[in-house]
Amino acid sequence: MANSTVPTDFDHKTFLENLTKQPGVYQMYDSDGKILYVGKAKNLKNRVSTYFQSSGLPIKTQVLVKRIASIEITVAPSEAEALVLEHNLIKAQKPPFNVLLRDDKSFPYIFLSQGERHPRIAFHRGTKKKKGRYFGPFPNSGAVRESLSFLQKTFGVRQCEDSVYKNRHRPCLLFQIGRCSGPCVDRVSDEDYHADIEQTVMFLEGKNEVLHQQLTAKMEEASESLAFEKAAQIRDRITALRQVQAQQVVEAGHSNLDAIACVSENGVACIHILYVRQGRIMGSKNYLPKDRLAHNEADVLSAFIAHTYIGGTQMELPAALITSHKLNDEEALVEAIMLSSKKAIKITSNVRTYRAKWLAMALEAGRQNLKNHLNNKQTLRQRYEALQEALSLDDMPNTIECFDISHSSGEKTVASCVVFDQNGPCKSDYRRFNIDGITGGDDFAAMEQALSRRYTRVQKEAKALPELLLIDGGKGQLGIAKKVMGELGIDEITLVGVAKGTTRKPGFETLVFEDGREQTIESDNPGLHLIQQVRDEAHRFAITGHKHRRDKSRKTSVLEGIPGIGPKRRRELLKHFGGLQEVMNANVDDLAKVASISKKMAEEVYSALHSE
Known part of the structure; x- marks a missing residue:
């Protein structure tokens, strides 16, 4: 039942x-x-x-x-x-x-002793009474032991008990198999051993870039000496280091801060906050603010922070706010918060290491929650009702279709057709059209071919027509749509052109109708948000289709098709990661660690590699 x-x-x-x-x-x-x-x-x-x-x-x-x-x-x-x-x-x-x-004491940690000639690393669970540093917590003992095994193979720091260490007179089996540097019998100098300790600490703190540079240098040195087997082992170690690095993003340091990220789409903004206290994420909250005057995410964040933090918050005021966008009025906000709360606070968007990871988590959560909100049936229903009213339609449209054109200087033109109903996007009904036989860059001819092919087939297969057809463009593109519909004898579809407007910014679109009249809709109108959502989806679908067609025709390495990535940068990328597959698996932060790759270029490389 x-x-x-x-x-x-x-x-x-x-x-x-x-x-x-x-x-x-x-x-x-x-x-x-x-x-x-x-x-x-x-x-x-x-x-x-x-x-x-x-x-x-x-x-x-x-x-x-x-x-x-x-x-x-x-x-x-x-x-x-x-x-x-x-x-x-x-x-x-x-x-x-x-x-x-469970209580915190039941979570395992990695312990690094202090105050000894040769410090040791070990598994730890329970109260933190011993003198030294504790790294964690880890979710289970298996995760700790896996990390300890990796550290043992990579850095050779001793893990034996003090009683064993003090009574050794000859190297143990771990030294013989290369898993300990043998400090107990002075097989390693104190200087080299403490260098290994420093590298171990950097690994446990997630500061791995220096380690990668050192390992890369050793790999090159081995290659130049024709020690290819050793070079291959170091290469595998670099790959392993990237895969098992234990960056504790959820808990790190002793920070007291709020990580505030703002994302927007189709006229709707979403703010997600992670509340971090003593280096631990204590909670999160999602907001959907309404601000008619905000022009971008930074403006939304400024208004939200002023409303939320001036005069106090529901939680204890943190020492810092880290934001996903740089605010134009940071100094004024800091001063206002200090006057109202009598507490100094710092606002910044320029963060690194684990703070950058917290901010990335907030951004990703904001994107996901905004996506869920936009595709919620209740939200969609409100948008359809608002669209009917804004366009003065007799009936609420059940189906909306939208066309867009994409090409690179006329090369490999692709037209897209996306379909929405009152439940959201109907992706199984999406269609792409490879446009051939026209002058490169002639968007009017491309639109005419796409519309003719689409609705000739719809008529032939006796499928239902949409009630509303959106064309990404102004009077010219709309005129092409009217011509095609007239030739096919279709007169029951409402045609609307969506022009970007003079500012070319979202929220300032101009709608063009068949009778020549033009109309603008308030930027906070849910009906306009629906039009933006459909139009942006058509744009995305056209671009991905064009890139796929273009890259397929070029039949070259995926890295060669990325603007700004020439032979030198390709070599550095492959050298840094050890191969193309590792480059494909890298995230934006990892790509930006390559010497000649800036953060902006890393984002472009990541976008190009994952455009599908």
Whole structure:
């Protein structure tokens, strides 16, 4: 018998359709905005889907699901860090449906002793009474032992007990197999041993760039000496270092800050905050502010910070705010907050290491939550109703189609057609058209060919026509659409051209109608947001189609097709990562660590490699 678990006020189907498959944490809230449950997942989409299956749910889970009104997610770099974040959130928020988690003392750490001639690293669990440094926490003992094994093979720092170390007279088996440098019998100088300790600490703190440079230099030295086997071993070590580096993003340092990220799309902005206290993420919150006067994300952030932090916050005021965009009025905001709270605070967007990782987590969570909001059925319904009113349509359109053209200086032109209904994008109905037989760069001819091919086939197969057809362009493109529809005898479709307007900024679009009249809609109108969403999706679909066609025709390395990446930078990329596959797997931060690759260029390289 099926369980009646699906809540009436939460659109779980649309939410799950747009949910990421990355690891992370999900927080469930009731209709009053109170936290119900916090969970972690290796694959967010697969895990959250289990709560909405038609049968087999325990009674307690059924009660939970019936009360869900909204779900917010925070994407984590790994499942392990998602587990630690889940632990922190449960301790801070005490959700009623969560079981009380273990105490901090039960989490394992890596311990580095201090005050000794030859410090040791070891597994640690329990109270932190010994003199030294503790790195962690780790999600389980297996993660600690895996890291210790890697450190042992890479740096050779001793891990034996002090009693064993003090009573050795000859090297042990670990020295013989290359997993210890033998400090107990002076097989390594104190200077070299402490250099190994420093490198171990840098690894555990996530400061690996210096290590990569040193290993790369050693690899080159081995290659020049024709010691290719040794060079291959060092190359594998570089790859292993990238794969197993234990950057503790969820917990690092002793920072007290709020990481505030803003993302916007189709006229809607989303702000996501991570609350970090004593180096630990204690919670997160999602906001959808409405600001008619804001022109960009920085303006939205400025207004939000002024509203939220001047006069105090619900949480203790942190020492710093790190923002995803540089604010034009940073100094004024800092002064205003200090006058109202009598506490100095720092605002910055220029951050590195673990602070940059926290900000990246907030950005990714903001993107995901905004995507879920935009595709929510209730939101879409409001947008369709607003669009009907704004365009003075007799009936609400059931289906909207939009066309766009993409090419590079006339090369490999591709036209896109995207389809939306009242449930959102209908991706199975999307179509691309490779445009041939026209003068390169003639967008009018390309649009005419795409429309003719699309609606000739629709008529031939007796498929339903859309009620509204959007054309990305002004009077010229709309005139082509009118011509094609006239030739095909189609007169039941409302045609609207979407021109960018004089400023060419989102929110200032000009709508062009068949009778020649033009209309602008207020930037905060949900109907305009729907038009922007459909238009942007057509643009994205056309660009990815064009890039795929262009790259396929060139039949060259994917790196050769990226502007600004010449032979020298290609060599440096391949040399830094050890191969093309490692370059493909690298994120923006990793790419930016290559000497000749700036952050902006790293973003362009990443975008080009993952455009599909």
